[in-house]
Amino acid sequence: MSYMIVKDEKGIIEVKWQIWRKTMERREDVKLFNFHASPFGQRVIWALKLKGVDYECIEEDIFNKSNLLLELNPVHKKVPVLVHCNKPIAESLVILEYIDETWKQYPLMPQNPYQRAHARFWANFAEHKLLDAAWMAMRSSGEEQEKAVNEAREAVEKIEEEIKGKRFFGRDNIGFLDIAIGWISYWIPVWEEVGSMKILDPLKFPAINAWITNFLSHPTINDTLPQRDNMIVYYHSRRKEVSPF
Amino acid sequence: MAEKKNSNGEVKLLGAWPSPFVIRARIALNIKSVEYDFIEETFGKRSQLLLKSNPVNKQIPVLIHGHKCIAESMIIVQYIHEAWSSSGPPILPSLPYDRAIARFWLTYIDDKWFPPLKSIVLGLDTEPIEEKLEKVREGLVLLEDAFNKISKGKDFFGGDQIGYLDIGFGSFLAWLKTVEVTEGVSLVHETTTPALAKWLQKFCAHDAVKDVLPPIDKLIAFSKMLRANVDLVINPK
Numbered sequence: 071m072s073y074m075i076v077k078d079e080k081g082i083i084e085v086k087w088q089i090w091r092k093t094m095e096r097r098e099d100v101k102l103f104n105f106h107a108s109p110f111g112q113r114v115i116w117a118l119k120l121k122g123v124d125y126e127c128i129e130e131d132i133f134n135k136s137n138l139l140l141e142l143n144p145v146h147k148k149v150p151v152l153v154h155c156n157k158p159i160a161e162s163l164v165i166l167e168y169i170d171e172t173w174k175q176y177p178l179m180p181q182n183p184y185q186r187a188h189a190r191f192w193a194n195f196a197e198h199k200l201l202d203a204a205w206m207a208m209r210s211s212g213e214e215q216e217k218a219v220n221e222a223r224e225a226v227e228k229i230e231e232e233i234k235g236k237r238f239f240g241r242d243n244i245g246f247l248d249i250a251i252g253w254i255s256y257w258i259p260v261w262e263e264v265g266s267m268k269i270l271d272p273l274k275f276p277a278i279n280a281w282i283t284n285f286l287s288h289p290t291i292n293d294t295l296p297q298r299d300n301m302i303v304y305y306h307s308r309r310k311e312v313s314p315f
Numbered sequence: 316m317a318e319k320k321n322s323n324g325e326v327k328l329l330g331a332w333p334s335p336f337v338i339r340a341r342i343a344l345n346i347k348s349v350e351y352d353f354i355e356e357t358f359g360k361r362s363q364l365l366l367k368s369n370p371v372n373k374q375i376p377v378l379i380h381g382h383k384c385i386a387e388s389m390i391i392v393q394y395i396h397e398a399w400s401s402s403g404p405p406i407l408p409s410l411p412y413d414r415a416i417a418r419f420w421l422t423y424i425d426d427k428w429f430p431p432l433k434s435i436v437l438g439l440d441t442e443p444i445e446e447k448l449e450k451v452r453e454g455l456v457l458l459e460d461a462f463n464k465i466s467k468g469k470d471f472f473g474g475d476q477i478g479y480l481d482i483g484f485g486s487f488l489a490w491l492k493t494v495e496v497t498e499g500v501s502l503v504h505e506t507t508t509p510a511l512a513k514w515l516q517k518f519c520a521h522d523a524v525k526d527v528l529p530p531i532d533k534l535i536a537f538s539k540m541l542r543a544n545v546d547l548v549i550n551p552k
Contacts, residue, residue: 145423145457146423154412157412159412159415159416159419160419161418161419161422163422164415164418164419164422165415167414167415167418168411168412168414168415171411171414172411183394183397183398184380184383184385184394184398186393186394186397187385187390187391187393187394190387190390190393191371191385191386191387191390194387194390195371195372228371
């Protein structure tokens with residue numbers, strides 16, 4: 071057991087580091103401001119659950135945002151926001167890295183700098199090339215939808231090459247990249263149904279479809295998913311509107 | 316710190332002198348005193364080396380470290396911080412919360428603040444220029460406030476040393492100045508953004524920065540060429 075030695079004006083006080091640390095952990099206060107159908111918030115939930123971090127989830131009505139949310143994220147006024155020991159952090163991929171750096175159990179990021187860069191690259195790629203296209207494919211029709219579906223499929227084709235031969239993007243275990251792009255496994259099929267279109271063709275993309283099965287069969291991933299029926303109803307109502315998140 | 320050429324070939328950076336994203340990688344390499352070969356891409360064309368080393372996005376910058384290829388500027392900066400951790404000062408803050416704040420502002424800068432500035436530079440017709448300039452100015456007010464909170468009275472976002480957020484934001488300063496000159500406006504100024512005005516001077520004078528920020532007259536000429544060839548910017552060959 072290692073010791074932390076603190077000197078004050080009365081002399082040297084010896085404190086048992088482990089006891090001090092556990093006391094601090096009990097005082098940790100983790101809150102997540104989220105909207106149940108948000109793919110961005112889901113990433114944060116998965117990360118916290120995999121690491122066994124207790125948190126309080128505060129559901130926001132994104133059409134009637136609370137003053138508290140607006141104070142916590144004044145720049146973007148969006149969910150999710152993680153508040154840890156009264157300090158707010160916004161942007162879900164930023165929150166993921168914060169969670170991984172703060173709670174060391176179940177590491178999400180690889181240790182090797184190149185593999186970390188690789189994971190960040192693909193998370194960034196899916197965010198910028200697939201997410202917007204898939205969202206647009208869900209809420210548009212005709213030529214506009216066809217263009218969006220093609221863009222989304224081009225992005226999926228590249229991700230397919232990346233997952234070939236691997237159970238997860240994190241290799242044997244779910245890692246940062248699985249969580250960062252995990253929304254593909256559940257949100258895209260919902261959007262496909264709502265938009266009456268197909269992006270994740272199992273014949274064209276067998277490796278991604280296999281990953282989806284593996285990913286969704288993990289109890290921690292599966293147990294926290296929002297109800298599919300509710301998602302279908304919600305996204306039908308959003309079909310013609312811009313992203314509210 | 317002068318650009319280093321003819322290193323043992325272990326580290327290469329594919330880029331172009333005007334690109335703020337390439338400038339980010341160069342500043343980070345300078346901070347870590349890494350010798351590298353700077354391989355300039357020709358505007359409007361993609362070399363075989365670029366297509367091979369970044370087949371997904373086909374964009375500069377690409378850092379080639381031995382056999383490893385790393386793309387996306389701030390991912391490259393984080394890689395440099397991690398791969399050369401024992402050389403030179405750290406680039407990212409040490410505490411997770413401070414890192415999260417730096418990463419948050421980088422996301423804001425790249426996804427929200429830079430697009431209207433880019434649109435002005437390229438002379439795109441998407442909305443009136445006054446509206447784009449207003450968005451740039453509003454962003455600078457937010458960044459001024461962020462600087463005051465994050466720097467805690469020191470010279471840089473990173474404190475005593477330039478760090479991740481200094482690099483990410485500072486890489487746009489030459490383009491910001493270019494827009495001020497070509498549009499006849501003031502964007503960063505001691506009356507409207509006093510903290511950023513001071514930071515800007517110190518940042519541009521820093522050893523790791525001063526030789527990689529392009530001269531404004533060269534950028535002005537380049538921006539005229541860009542406007543005449545917007546198609547090539549959006550769809551390079």
